[in-house]
Amino acid sequence: MCTLPEPRRLPGDVAMWLFILAELTVFAILILAFAVTQRLQPEVFALGRAQLDTSTGLAMTYSLLSAGALAALAVQQVRLGRARRGSVLLLGAWLVALVYVWIKLTEYRHLIDAGLGLERSTFFTLYWIVTGFHFLHVLLGLVILAWLGWRCWQRQYLAPRLSGLESGVLYWHMVDLVWVVLFALVYVIR
Amino acid sequence: MNSSVRLWLCWAGLMVLSLGTVWSGAAGVVVLLAMVKGWVIVDGFMELRHGPWKWRVAMLGWGLVVLAGIVGLSA
Numbered sequence: 001m002c003t004l005p006e007p008r009r010l011p012g013d014v015a016m017w018l019f020i021l022a023e024l025t026v027f028a029i030l031i032l033a034f035a036v037t038q039r040l041q042p043e044v045f046a047l048g049r050a051q052l053d054t055s056t057g058l059a060m061t062y063s064l065l066s067a068g069a070l071a072a073l074a075v076q077q078v079r080l081g082r083a084r085r086g087s088v089l090l091l092g093a094w095l096v097a098l099v100y101v102w103i104k105l106t107e108y109r110h111l112i113d114a115g116l117g118l119e120r121s122t123f124f125t126l127y128w129i130v131t132g133f134h135f136l137h138v139l140l141g142l143v144i145l146a147w148l149g150w151r152c153w154q155r156q157y158l159a160p161r162l163s164g165l166e167s168g169v170l171y172w173h174m175v176d177l178v179w180v181v182l183f184a185l186v187y188v189i190r
Numbered sequence: 191m192n193s194s195v196r197l198w199l200c201w202a203g204l205m206v207l208s209l210g211t212v213w214s215g216a217a218g219v220v221v222l223l224a225m226v227k228g229w230v231i232v233d234g235f236m237e238l239r240h241g242p243w244k245w246r247v248a249m250l251g252w253g254l255v256v257l258a259g260i261v262g263l264s265a
Binding site for chain 1: 223243260
């Protein structure tokens, strides 16, 4: 007797995956524009990057990735029928992600106070555009996590109808994926 | 392996790899670590390890293309 392999399942809604691909394409263009300009003006970028604190970038990375892990754990708990536990994990993800927002806003304020605004140099023009665009996505992700947490608490997501929850959490993972590349490119690569 | 344990391992791996990124600083290593981190997020958090291969290729391919572009332009 043979057993058929389990069909490969795509978590979430296909529309969310298409949206994620579209978002990733936009980010790819911005990231490659940053890399091309860095190639053309290496001194300007080295000077600009020296103004950024790598440990701050690392702290933001930890915040975003930890929030992603908590959100993924929340999905698992809801699948097991533990909606309230999932809701608490989503609240945890939301709070941990808030740390990123606080650090990023502190960094932005510090840069503005130091006169390192959008028009300071090509590096900072691209820095503000790329990280600002990503920051807006984090803010939207926070709204989504809060909404998912509230819906979980109300036991609105019951297995196997978890497409909405999975799609919302996938959006957060997309934000994480982009940040992994941004962190390397903007803060670390010398 | 329990799926929660797997997720915690993914998280721990990402923390260590991020620290390695800062510690190394060398372009080639940083890009390689970013690639591994992207792979952990796609397969672990986004659960594409057992998902349809076309979506998996698309997501992993994004990271590969972008990071290859960065390496190519930095060389």
